[in-house]
Amino acid sequence: MTHPVPLYRLVSADLLRTLMRRTGTGASVSVRELAALAGIPHGTIGNLLTGEQEAVLASSAHSIAAAIGVDVLVLWIPEGRSAEHISGRAPAVAL
Template sequence: MTPDVPLYRLVSADLLRLLMDRTGTGRPVSVRQLAALTGVPRTTIGDLMTGTRSSAPAAAAHAIASVLGVDVLVLWVPEERAAKARAGTAVP
């Protein structure tokens, strides 16, 4: 049995693309560069950008946000929080 890995849901594929165009350093980063800097597979990043995939493990979410120069919660929502919000049980 594999342990539960916390997942984070991407806020917006458009936001990811925008932040890749202008990172915290002001320079763009390509899918290939982001993958190399984060250790996240290029296919995963590409799938996130196209909307084919909407979530990633916590470690990947944190790594991507760090390289892009933003707080993780700017780009990602923890799955548990996202599920509670959809169910109307989120604590304000």
């Protein structure tokens, strides 16, 4: 029996963009800098900002939030089977 992989859906690309301009330290961070700090591919950050990708694995969501300096629930909504069922489709996801 396999367990579902926890996913987190981005609240808003605009919110991510805003938080990147002013992180928890007050500094701004670029797409590549955020990706490096979070330990994920920079394409993932770019895809989240363009809306091409809506969700990431829980570990990536936590890493991005920590790199920006906010609580994970400020930027992400945990997804579950019920959320997928309601929307009628699975969210686009990458590592």
